[in-house]
Amino acid sequence: MSAHAKPAPIEARFWTPGVFVMVAFMLTGFLFVIARYIGGLAAVTNLDDAHPWGLWIGIDVATGVALAAGGFTTAALAHIFGRHQYETVTRPALLTAMLGYTFVSLGLVVDIGRSWAIWHPAVYWQGDSVLFEVAMCVMIYLHVLYIEFIPIVVQHFKGKISLPGRLSIFDDVIEGLLGLTDRILDKVMWVFIIAGVVLSCMHQSGLGSLMLIAPTKLHPLWYTPILPLLFLTSAIAAGYPMVVFETTLATSSLGLDGEMDILTPLTRVTIFLLGIYMGIKIGDMVVRGTYVYLLDGTVQSKAFLVEMLVGVIIPWFMLLTPGLRHSRRALFIACTLIISGVALNRINVFLVGYQPPYAETSYFPAIGEMAITAGFISALIFIYKVCVTYLPVLSPQDQEVIP
Amino acid sequence: MKINRRFFLGIGGTMVGGALIVRPKKARAVRKPKAPSDPYGCLMDLTVCVGCRKCEQACNRVHGLPAPQVSFDDLRVLEHKRRPNVTAYTVVNRHYTGKLDERNLLIPTFVKVQCMHCQDPACVSACIVGALTKKDNGAVHYDDSKCMGCRYCMVACPFQIPAYDYHDPLTPQVRKSTFCYDRIIKVGGKPACAVICPVEAILFGKRSQIIKVARRRIKNDPGRYLDRIYGEYEVGGTSWLYISGDPFEKLGFLDLPSRPIPHLAETIQQGLFSYLWAPLSLFAILGGCMWTFNRKQIKGNSEPERMEDNS
Amino acid sequence: MSLRMKPSKIGFLVTTVILVAAALYSTLAVTVFKSRTRIDDFVSTAPRVAPPSAPRPWEARQSAAVQRSVEVVPLVKEVLRETLSQRRARLGVKALQLEDMKFSYFLLNNPIIKEEENLYGTVRFMHKKHATLLNDCIICHHYRPADPAASEATRCSACHQTAFNPESPGRIGLKGAHHRQCMGCHKEWNKGPVGCTDCHAKNVPAHSELIKLTRKPEPTEVTKECLRCHDAQANEMLTSTHWLWKGPSAFTEGEEKRIDLGKATKTINNFCINVASNWPRCTNCHAGYGWRDASFDFTDKTRIDCLICHDTTGTYKKDPQGAGMPDVNVDLIMVAHNVGKPSRRTCGECHFSGGGEDPVKHGGLNPSLDFHSTSSDVHMGGLGFQCHECHKTRNHKIAGRSLALPVAEGSRTCEDCHTAVPHHGRELLNHHLNRHTEHLACMTCHNPVYAKHNPTKAFWDWSTAGDKQRKVKKNEFGIPDYNWRYGDITWEKSVKPAYAWYNGKVRRYILGDKINTRGVTLLTEPVGDINDPKSRIYPFKVMGGLQAVDTVNNYLLVPHLFGPGGYLEDLNWTKAFADGMAAAGLSYSGQYKWVETRMYLGLPHEVVAKKFALSCVQCHAGLKTERSCGRCHQDKRDVDFKKLAFQGIDFKLAHSKESDTQDLLHRTYYIDFEQLGYKGDPIEFGGRFKKLPLGWRSASKKE
Structure with a gap:
């Protein structure tokens, strides 16, 4: 059975053509980052006084956080609710989450005007600010994620420490420290696991609360007092599809087993979670009567329709169909639709639905913004590949025939 | 895998609990209005303003802003609607509401746009580091030494006022009217725009007092004014108030709710995070779940594999 | 102790007494003044006191x-x-x-x-x-x-x-x-x-801190320094008539749409004729530096002379022959540090000395306007007006028009401020006076004599120039009547203007036009007619002269006068005309003769208050024999008809104050009504459009 396999480094060619493409994107992005620190945000972005938040907040931060939800949802499932058979997917999900949040932070560093002042919220507390809550949660959660990841590193190096030359005298010390860390973490890991879930719930909903401060600017299709709840439920709903998505991608690109025996049950949970999200969202629309905007032909209404139909309703019905659920391809498509639905939701809330009353132009991301975002995503995938190549993250198995 | 009842209950319970928590509680008692009790205010009488742009000039001078490309005497800039930006904290716009004078010419109405200095400002609530604060004298004050440039204030501002130094790579600032904080904090100090206004279209004084003046003006000359003081109730009240003879909607004013903008977000925020009760409860629930679900396997020789038999 | 005092002691005593008395008196005066100027008694509740009748x-x-x-x-x-x-x-x-x-x-x-x-x-x-x-x-x-x-x-x-x-x-x-x-x-x-x-006039900020000029700068360097902040103003200047010396000629009959006429091109006068070939001398009044010949670059902002208009020190002078360059002795840094608004002095620097020297050309524009003298001009003298207070300037375009020149960047009239019924108040006569404004320009009565303080040229005969042997006499003003360079020049002072109908348009001789072969060629002439309701009677200075005409082409000639090879040095007319006409771009047949020309110059300045304006009887002599207003009005005893009808300028007094007004002393019919097209004095023969009730003479003549 696949779950019996231990996670281990992948033995696959690292420098594939895809990696070179990623490196190209990273370099391009890096050039634009340099431009941003020479000419200011205006040099690389289309941000203006009417549109203070753009692609980086909409994609890098909001969507990034939502899609990193796989980390805490699988952790909750596997560790808190005791479904240990899913532990094989917790590691890649954890890695994705860790990298995701890292790049959320990096994206923020680039986006905020005074990158060097990113530590200010830790000192100048302003508890009324939703963003403060989000920032604190993200900051702590990022640490939690790293702590959760430590055992993977420790496990990899424990017993194999052999520093070159004279440094070898430190081998024992480091070995001892690793062992100690492993032992301590093993005892207290449950705290971090639960904390991770709590923090995730907090800031996933907090991200939704962010836009509650703009009742007159956010389109009524999205502005609802329960926006935080919608964000939370959608993030949870997107967690498992994200795991499916990245596991499928990783396994197929690395030539590993599809792990369908794990992914299919995960999607059964997803039916339930996505159903909750869909129910709340449609219910909210009905209660607030915002369905009147659905067919008014504006970009916003179209975006909302796409988000709901393609991103929620269609994949939900796909998952309801048992046949499709067991097809690796259909499952992948359904999960891709779900996560793009959630991503589109974040983009809609932060960009499409944001209607500044006096805007003279509408916002569309500049080349520089897109290049930096693409660079960050490439870097994320690149590091992911580095990690799975050198650390025991994935659970490699013999090639199986895909059902 | 079977989704057993316990699992369902656990997840479902957590979700419902979360939903209950996240729902805006009836926590109006939690959030107190934050408006200062006796702030200054400015009353702008739109029936008086002649659109001379002197206020823009004075603002530019006292804030040491860069000289504009088009001189302040050049009124052709009024042909386009402008917004305050990083180099101009206040601008005057000309609106034609369709009123004609006896020579059949359109009568212009001029509207000065600047930070409204809300009584309960969204930007202050939004500011992650407290760089924006509402001062007792009414000014919404910006402290760039705290700012980290997240621009959430700009998202929050219902009047779309704060502007940003997008061209500054390292130390950009949020720019908006300061209410001449440094001036009005002194005894007898007045905002530069109010002082320079040749027709005194801007009346500076204690907000409570100038509301009385506005009411008196409206009462004494009902033909001249509409019976509305814009900013008296909008978003919980603003320090800048406007009276007009033309409907405010035609003059570029937004129809805004009277509830302070931060109310909802802060209510939720404080409802959830007072004494961190919600996160701690969630932590406890999850801890309970973890203990419940894992007890069996902990008993069973800490062999995680045993759980797999269930599936 | 002796009773005799030293004279010095007596002096001391007397001084002390006088000082004490003066102090007491002034205290009293101040007290009285203070009590009078208390704002509360603007209208006192006490019985009204008749206002003092004598104007202050x-x-x-x-x-x-x-x-x-x-x-x-x-x-x-x-x-x-x-x-x-x-x-x-x-x-x-x-x-x-x-x-x-x-x-x-x-x-x-x-x-x-x-x-x-x-x-x-x-x-x-x-x-x-x-x-x-x-x-x-x-x-x-x-x-x-x-x-x-x-x-x-x-x-x-x-x-x-x-x-x-x-x-x-x-x-x-x-x-x-x-x-x-x-x-x-x-x-x-x-x-x-x-x-x-x-x-309002804008206050000019002190420039001493703003201007960064260190060593002795070239004039163009000063301008560059100005341009640092005032580039937009320089651009305005580049299109102004003070820079181009040409511009829109909206008030020249038949040339309303042209924008190329002006001193720089085809305007001609009977003083020094035309700018072409005479640049360095003429352009010393140009608001620029170095207009030496036709190749001057009118797009070069650094050649703008900002200081000639914006100097406040009074030390800035242009070199009279220097093509607009400043005098080498001027401290340009000091002048630049003290720039400010133009004043009578800066405008007068050129406009008072039109024609080369003070009031040579424009009788009414002379340095006396810069001194506080009410008898010279009520606005500039009495009320301290600066030129730009009337000549409203926007974007360096200065409103005002002239007969001498076609260019105009806007127009100013007395009525802009004083309205069409300018005799305010309820004084008797105001009604009559306000009726006059339909037919008379303000200056007609309020500028009874021009060149009040300085003599001005009245006739210039170039034809007699060149005689170095001729004995020169001095006229009554001490000015030589002849100069071998310039010919005969007649001067006048305190001159009665010529009067003509004028509707605001000017008929103008433009270089190249045919001359009037039957009589005097008019270089400028006011357009107007007694039957044109828009025309009013205006006062003019008429400048006469003899100047050369091309006998073949029948147009006036431009002589090269100044500088090397010019007539003033070589006394060779043929060469001067050939050079001048070449510079002006017109052919010259080589033959010339002298013809008489005349040009009308407006007299909008030297405006005097009612005290010095023409009295009723000076034009309407018939009133001299009336005793009261009773011919038309119900008689009222307390009206002093004589005083009303005779109040106005006293030429005897003016004469005693060195005005050359002897010939005007007992003048009646100051305005020649018949020459203007009336049958006679309108109060006797009726006005141009309607008969006045007083028109008894016309009725009696019919009989």
Whole structure:
């Protein structure tokens, strides 16, 4: 059975053509980052006084956080609710989450005007600010994620420490420290696991609360007092599809087993979670009567329709169909639709639905913004590949025939 | 895998609990209005303003802003609607509401746009580091030494006022009217725009007092004014108030709710995070779940594999 | 001790006594003055006192206005709030009248306004004019103090002082009160100025800190320094007539749409004829540097001479032969540090000395305008006007027109300020005088003689030039009547103007036009006719001269006069004409003869107040024999007809003050009505459009 396999480094060619493409994107992005620190945000972005938040907040931060939800949802499932058979997917999900949040932070560093002042919220507390809550949660959660990841590193190096030359005298010390860390973490890991879930719930909903401060600017299709709840439920709903998505991608690109025996049950949970999200969202629309905007032909209404139909309703019905659920391809498509639905939701809330009353132009991301975002995503995938190549993250198995 | 009842209950319970928590509680008692009790205010009488742009000039001078490309005497800039930006904290716009004078010419109405200095400002609530604060004298004050440039204030501002130094790579600032904080904090100090206004279209004084003046003006000359003081109730009240003879909607004013903008977000925020009760409860629930679900396997020789038999 | 005192001691004693007396007297005077100028007694509740009949001298009005303008009076805390109709009803017959007005003229310059910011200069306010036109004081004096003992109307600054006074919230400050009252009305009535600089002159910031010039700079370097901040102004200047010496000729008949006429191109006069080939001398009045020949670059901003107009030191001078370059001795840095608004002196630097020297060309524009003399010009002398206060300047385009030159960047008339019924108040005669304005320009009566203080050229005969042997005599002004370089020149002082109908258009000789072969060629001529309702009688200086004409081509010739090879050096007309015409771009046949030309020059300056204006009888001699107004009006004993009809300029007095007015002493029919197309004096023969009731003579003549 696949779950019996231990996670281990992948033995696959690292420098594939895809990696070179990623490196190209990273370099391009890096050039634009340099431009941003020479000419200011205006040099690389289309941000203006009417549109203070753009692609980086909409994609890098909001969507990034939502899609990193796989980390805490699988952790909750596997560790808190005791479904240990899913532990094989917790590691890649954890890695994705860790990298995701890292790049959320990096994206923020680039986006905020005074990158060097990113530590200010830790000192100048302003508890009324939703963003403060989000920032604190993200900051702590990022640490939690790293702590959760430590055992993977420790496990990899424990017993194999052999520093070159004279440094070898430190081998024992480091070995001892690793062992100690492993032992301590093993005892207290449950705290971090639960904390991770709590923090995730907090800031996933907090991200939704962010836009509650703009009742007159956010389109009524999205502005609802329960926006935080919608964000939370959608993030949870997107967690498992994200795991499916990245596991499928990783396994197929690395030539590993599809792990369908794990992914299919995960999607059964997803039916339930996505159903909750869909129910709340449609219910909210009905209660607030915002369905009147659905067919008014504006970009916003179209975006909302796409988000709901393609991103929620269609994949939900796909998952309801048992046949499709067991097809690796259909499952992948359904999960891709779900996560793009959630991503589109974040983009809609932060960009499409944001209607500044006096805007003279509408916002569309500049080349520089897109290049930096693409660079960050490439870097994320690149590091992911580095990690799975050198650390025991994935659970490699013999090639199986895909059902 | 079977989704057993316990699992369902656990997840479902957590979700419902979360939903209950996240729902805006009836926590109006939690959030107190934050408006200062006796702030200054400015009353702008739109029936008086002649659109001379002197206020823009004075603002530019006292804030040491860069000289504009088009001189302040050049009124052709009024042909386009402008917004305050990083180099101009206040601008005057000309609106034609369709009123004609006896020579059949359109009568212009001029509207000065600047930070409204809300009584309960969204930007202050939004500011992650407290760089924006509402001062007792009414000014919404910006402290760039705290700012980290997240621009959430700009998202929050219902009047779309704060502007940003997008061209500054390292130390950009949020720019908006300061209410001449440094001036009005002194005894007898007045905002530069109010002082320079040749027709005194801007009346500076204690907000409570100038509301009385506005009411008196409206009462004494009902033909001249509409019976509305814009900013008296909008978003919980603003320090800048406007009276007009033309409907405010035609003059570029937004129809805004009277509830302070931060109310909802802060209510939720404080409802959830007072004494961190919600996160701690969630932590406890999850801890309970973890203990419940894992007890069996902990008993069973800490062999995680045993759980797999269930599936 | 001896009783005899030393003379010095007596002197000391007398001085002390005089000083003490003077001190006592002045204290008394001040007390009396103070009590009189208390604002509360603008209209006293006591029985009305008839206003002093004798007009106050002009100087006193200006200085008193200056003094009043800086007074700060105690704030009236409580006012009686009434509507206009309530107030009218309460006042009834006691309503304020024009006669209650104490001051007809104000300067608005209250220090209260300048407390917070001081961007603009003093504003002139014609109180009497407003009072007359509105004819209802309480429109402006809208509330009265609540104190019943106070006067019905107080000055604005009694109630309106500092803005935003927490003790009286909502009561607007003085600045706001002025602006709202003035602009509100002006807008409502679509009359009167509403722009900032229509009333105010901007204060110029001190430039000593701003200007960074270290060593002795070239003039163009100074301009570059100016351009650092004033590039836009330089661009305005590049299209101005003061720079191009050509521009729109909207008031030249037949050439209304042209923009190429001007001194730089085809304008000709009978002084030094034309600029072509004579640049370095003529262009010393150009607001630029180095216009030496036709190749001057009119797009080069650094050649603009900012200082000639913006100098405030009075030390900036141009080299008379230097093509506009400044005199080498001028301290350019000092001048640049002290730039400011143009003044009579800077404008006069060129305009007073048109024709080469002071008032050679324009009799009415002369240096006497720069001195505070009311008899010279009531605005510039008496009230301290600067040129730009009338000649409104916008974007370096200066309003005003001239007969001598076709270019005009706008137009200014007396009526712009004084209205078409300029005789304000209820004085007797005003009705008659205001009827005159339909037919007469203001200057016709208010500028009875021109070149009052300095002689001006009246006739210039170039044909006699070149005779070095001729004996030169001096005329009554001590000026030689002949110069072998220039020929015969006739000078006049205190001249009676010529009068002609003028509707604002000018018929103009343009270089290359055929001359009038049958008589005198008119270089400029006012267009107008007695039957044209738009035409009015204007005073003119008529300049005559003999100048050369090409006998083949029949057009006037441009001589090369100044500089090497010019006539003034070589005394060779043929060569001078050949060079000059080549520079002007016209062919020259080689043959010339002398013809008489004449040009009309306007006399809008040297305006005098009513005290020095023409009296009724000076034109209407028939009135001299009348004893009262009884011929038309019901007679009233207390009206002194003689005084009314004879009040006006006293040429005897003027003569005693060195004015050359002897020939005008007993002149009647000052205006030659028959030459203007009337049958005779209109009050006898009827006006141009209708018969006056007084037209008895025409009736009697018919019989």
